[in-house]
Amino acid sequence: MRFHRISALATLGLAALSALLTFGCTAPAQPSGQPGPAAPAADSGPVTPKVNRVIVAAEPPSIESNEVRNLSSFYLWQLRPMYEFGFGNDAKTGKTIPGLFTEWKLEPDGLSYRFKLRQNVPFHGDNGNVTVKDITTAWDETSKPDSLGGQNAVSRPSVKDWERVSDSEVLLHLKDPNPQALSSIGSTVAIFSSTDMAKRGPGTMTTAPNAGTGPYQYATRSQSAYVRFERAQNAHWSGVRPDFPELEIRFIKEASTRLAALLTNEVQVTDLPEDLKKEATNRPNLKLAPALASTNRVLIQPHGVYYKDLSNLDMGMKFPDSPMADVRFRKALSKAIDRDALNKAFFGGKAKVNVRMQYTPNWPGWNPDWEKRFQDEYGYDPAAAKKLLADAGFGPSKPATTTVLLAPADGLANSLDILEALAGYWRAIGIDVKLENMDATTMTLKYRNADFPNHIRIRATGADQWTGITSYDSGIKPTRAGGIAIPEADKTLQQILQTLDEKKLDDLIRQAGNIWYDQHVEVPLFSLVPEVVVNSTIVAGYDFPGNVSGGWTHMENLKATR
Numbered sequence: 001m002r003f004h005r006i007s008a009l010a011t012l013g014l015a016a017l018s019a020l021l022t023f024g025c026t027a028p029a030q031p032s033g034q035p036g037p038a039a040p041a042a043d044s045g046p047v048t049p050k051v052n053r054v055i056v057a058a059e060p061p062s063i064e065s066n067e068v069r070n071l072s073s074f075y076l077w078q079l080r081p082m083y084e085f086g087f088g089n090d091a092k093t094g095k096t097i098p099g100l101f102t103e104w105k106l107e108p109d110g111l112s113y114r115f116k117l118r119q120n121v122p123f124h125g126d127n128g129n130v131t132v133k134d135i136t137t138a139w140d141e142t143s144k145p146d147s148l149g150g151q152n153a154v155s156r157p158s159v160k161d162w163e164r165v166s167d168s169e170v171l172l173h174l175k176d177p178n179p180q181a182l183s184s185i186g187s188t189v190a191i192f193s194s195t196d197m198a199k200r201g202p203g204t205m206t207t208a209p210n211a212g213t214g215p216y217q218y219a220t221r222s223q224s225a226y227v228r229f230e231r232a233q234n235a236h237w238s239g240v241r242p243d244f245p246e247l248e249i250r251f252i253k254e255a256s257t258r259l260a261a262l263l264t265n266e267v268q269v270t271d272l273p274e275d276l277k278k279e280a281t282n283r284p285n286l287k288l289a290p291a292l293a294s295t296n297r298v299l300i301q302p303h304g305v306y307y308k309d310l311s312n313l314d315m316g317m318k319f320p321d322s323p324m325a326d327v328r329f330r331k332a333l334s335k336a337i338d339r340d341a342l343n344k345a346f347f348g349g350k351a352k353v354n355v356r357m358q359y360t361p362n363w364p365g366w367n368p369d370w371e372k373r374f375q376d377e378y379g380y381d382p383a384a385a386k387k388l389l390a391d392a393g394f395g396p397s398k399p400a401t402t403t404v405l406l407a408p409a410d411g412l413a414n415s416l417d418i419l420e421a422l423a424g425y426w427r428a429i430g431i432d433v434k435l436e437n438m439d440a441t442t443m444t445l446k447y448r449n450a451d452f453p454n455h456i457r458i459r460a461t462g463a464d465q466w467t468g469i470t471s472y473d474s475g476i477k478p479t480r481a482g483g484i485a486i487p488e489a490d491k492t493l494q495q496i497l498q499t500l501d502e503k504k505l506d507d508l509i510r511q512a513g514n515i516w517y518d519q520h521v522e523v524p525l526f527s528l529v530p531e532v533v534v535n536s537t538i539v540a541g542y543d544f545p546g547n548v549s550g551g552w553t554h555m556e557n558l559k560a561t562r
Contacts, residue, residue: 047243047559047560047562048560048562049243049244049245049538049560049561050537050538050560050561051244051268051538052244052245052246053228053244053245053246053247053248054244054246054247054248054268054269054538054539054558054560055248055250055266055267055268055269056247056248056249056250056267056268056269056270056552056555056558057250057251057252057258057261057262057267057269057270058249058250058251058252058270058271058551058552059251059252059253059271059408059410059413060224060251060252060253061075061077061078061251061410061551062075062407062408062440062443062444063075063148063440063444064078064205064223064224064440065203065205066079066202066203066204066205066207066208066209066221067202067203067204067209068083068138068141068142068190068192068202068203068209068210069141069142069144069146069147069148069202070147070148071148072148073187073188073463073467074410074551075148075410075551076190076551077410077551077552077553078227078249078551079190079209079212079218079227080214080551080552080553080555081214081215081216081229081247081249081555081556082124082209082211082212082214082216082217082218082229083190083191083192083212083213083214084099084100084190084191084212084213084214085099085100085186085187085188085189085190085191086099086100086101086104086115086135086185086186086187086189086191087099087101087186087187089545089553089554090293090545091292091543091544091545091554091557092292092293092543092545093292093293093545094292094293094545094546095293096186096187098118099118099186100117100118100121100130100135100191100213101115101116101117101118101186102116102117102118103115103116104116104182104186107171110177111160111173111174111175111176111177112171112172112173112174113171113172113174113181113182113185114165114169114170114171115135115169115170115171115172115185116168116169117130117131117132117135117167117168117169117170118130118237119168120237121213121237122213122234123192123193123195123196123211123212123213124193124211124212124213124217124218124232124233124234125193125196125211125217127193127195127196127211128193128195130191130213131167131168132162132164132165132166132167132168132169132170133164133167133194134191134192134193134194134195135162135170135185135189135191136162136164136170137192137194137197138189138190138191138192138194139159139162139185139189141197141202142188142189142190143156143159148444155178155180155181155183155184155185156184157175158174158175158176158178158180158181158497159172159173159174159175159181160173160174160175161173172185176497176498177497177498177499178497180466180470180497183464183466183467187464188467190212191212191213192209192210192211192212193210193211193212196210196211197210205221205223213236213237214232214236214556215231215232215236215240215241215242215556216229216230216231216232216242216247216555216556217229217230217231217232217233219246224251225250225251226248226249226250226251227248227249228246228247228248228249229246229247229248230245230246230247231244231245231246240556242556242558243558243559243560244558244560247555247556247558249552249555250267252267252270253408255272255273255276255413255414256276258270258271258272258413259272259276259279259280262280262286262533262535263280263283263286265535265538268534268535268538268539269289269532269533269534269535269539269542269558270532270533271413271530271531271532271533272413272533273346273413273414273417274346274347274348274350274414276413277531277533278348280533281533285535285536285537286533286534286535286536287533287534287536288531288532288533288534289531289532289533289534289539289541289542289544290529290530290531291529291530291531291544291545291546292543292544292545292546293545293546295462295527295528295529295530295546296412296460296461296462296527296528296529296530296546297354297357297358297460297461297462297468297526297527298351298354298409298412298415298418298458298459298460298525298526298527298528299354299357299458299459299460299461299472299522299523299524299525300333300422300456300457300458300459300522300523300525301456301457301458301459301472301483301522301523302324302330302333302455302456302484302521302522302523303324303452303454303455303456303457304319304322304323304324304325304452304453304454304455305317305319305322305324305325305475305484305485305486306318306319306450306475306485307475307476307485307487310476313476313485313487313490313491314487317485318450319453319454322453322454323392323394323400323401323402323454324402324454324484326392327518327519327520328388328389328391328392329388329389329392329394329400330484330519330520330521330523331377331378331385331388331520332385332386332388332389332392332400332429332431333385333426333431333456333520333523334377334378334520334523334524335378335379335380335381335382335384335385335388336380336382336385336425336426336428336429336431337380337422337425337523337525338380338425339353339379339380339525339526340380342418342421342422342525342526343526345421346414346417346418346421347526347528350528350529351525351526351527351528352526352527352528353374353524353525353526353527354524354525354526354527355370355371355374355378355524356370356513356516356517356524357468357472357473357522357524358465358468358469358472358473358513359465359513360465363465364465364505364506364509364510365506365507365508365509365510365511365512365513366510366513367510367513367514367517370513370517377517377518378520378524382428382429385429386429386430389429389430389431394430399432400430400431400432401431401432401433401434401454402426402431402432402433402434402454402455402456403433403434403435403436403454403455403456404419404422404423404433404434404435404436404455404456404457405436405438405443405452405455405456405457406419406435406436406437406438407438407443407457407458408458409458409459409460410460410551412458412460415458415460418458418525419435419458420435422458423435459472462530462546465509469493469509469512470493471483472521472522473489473512473516473521473522474489474490474493475490476490476493476494483516483521483522484519484520484521484522486515486516486519486521488515489512489515489516489519489521492508492511492512492515493512495508496508496509496512529546530544530546534558536561537561538560538561539558539559539560539561540559540560540561540562541559542554542557542558542559543557543559544557
């Protein structure tokens with residue numbers, strides 16, 4: 001089987017990739033998609049923007065850094081304009097396509113991947129072209145034990161070593177079959193210059209990040225205020241040339257302040273909650289720009305059910321007395337919520353209830369029974385929620401409690417308001433809810449140490465199925481808190497990591513999904529199409545697929561109004 005665009009990454013899920021890519025993938029030298037959109041039509045003529053610098057207002061990231069290994073894929077969006085990956089994502093379809101890798105395939109031994117690099121791709125500045133050394137250096141840095149990179153979760157322990165074939169070809173050798181490795185290398189590792197790293201070390205908050213290859217290059221940063229980029233001096237390999245010579249990502253936490261900045265033309269692009277979108281688009285110059293492909297999935301992630309020992313899942317839990325350890329408590333969290341009311345209040349009724357957050361009918365393991373059972377299992381029923389708490393032993397002598405972390409979900413402008421509403425629903429069934437603000441450094445440390453004994457956080461993701469499962473469902477993430485630890489499901493997940501047979505993979509993923517569904521490892525909320533608001537007198541349009549990897553993407557596609 002031969003793929004020219006490996007849409008399997010986006011539509012079939014990464015767990016089946018090793019089986020699907022046995023005969024490899026070969027790509028055209030000049031693909032039409034991301035990194036960067038298709039080149040402008042030849043007769044479109046040059047564009048002279050009305051402003052030199054386009055400004056995008058975004059919620060501040062929980063973690064801010066100029067060092068790639070300090071940024072998981074959820075926070076890397078702040079540097080995405082300057083970086084690229086082995087795989088890209090088509091701006092109009094969201095499908096995975098060739099990026100800095102032009103070909104990749106699973107070798108006959110089933111334990112090695114062969115990657116071919118795009119040739120003559122220059123790094124920003126005087127840092128030469130991309131070679132195999134840059135790929136391996138980026139992997140080594142971002143997979144260090146203290147890295148926040150997602151590849152640390154499952155794939156790093158499976159990587160044996162790298163074998164350089166030439167400057168443009170490399171073999172990745174694995175210790176055991178692991179479909180996650182392909183995604184880790186291709187989709188989560190931002191490629192930076194090893195030459196730049198050798199000359200001056202990693203970037204810091206006062207020095208530039210290590211050079212990348214994107215359509216924009218780094219200019220400057222003011223911590224907690226903005227990051228600025230300028231159009232790359234070298235022509236981009238895809239033919240993409242951003243319309244705007246400069247791009248600024250400005251960090252503005254309050255949605256009302258972002259709207260005010262938009263109305264006064266201090267910024268030209270931003271995301272807003274539904275009520276403010278309506279207010280904004282009453283102005284003739286402010287328009288909605290919806291995502292073209294993927295949706296954003298919104299969920300509530302409980303924390304507090306962690307394994308004592310990840311090497312032995314039968315050793316029990318770190319916090320055995322946590323309320324979260326009782327499935328009846330977790331189920332009550334769902335049954336307390338009126339999703340229809342939330343949808344109307346925060347999304348204008350445009351969102352769709354998502355019955356299983358990391359599964360869709362087009363992905364492996366889908367079970368149509370989940371939809372049929374959803375109302376009984378998860379649907380709004382405050383009386384049933386109260387009975388669940390009583391059955392679990394909660395009452396005056398043993399109050400039901402939890403702590404909601406007031407940390408915004410990337411790409412979800414009204415996430416804190418949603419949390420406040422959810423806290424009200426949970427209080428109405430008798431749960432004593434504490435709302436807690438926490439600085440990003442403390443939160444990161446607690447995630448790494450699996451040290452949230454009874455906490456709740458809102459999350460938004462457009463991740464592929466495998467990343468979603470390992471980030472939000474599974475309890476076997478070694479470097480930070482993942483989902484609720486359910487030994488039966490996580491043992492099934494470990495079988496998946498050792499399986500290359502496509503039919504068996506589908507069955508195993510369904511088995512794990514059934515367990516997670518019945519065990520209420522998350523509180524599912526909605527799927528929605530991300531929308532941003534643009535000042536149409538400055539920005540004519542914005543082609544982006546949705547939340548590909550956390551936060552903003554494809555900002556080089558902001559088109560200037562003629």
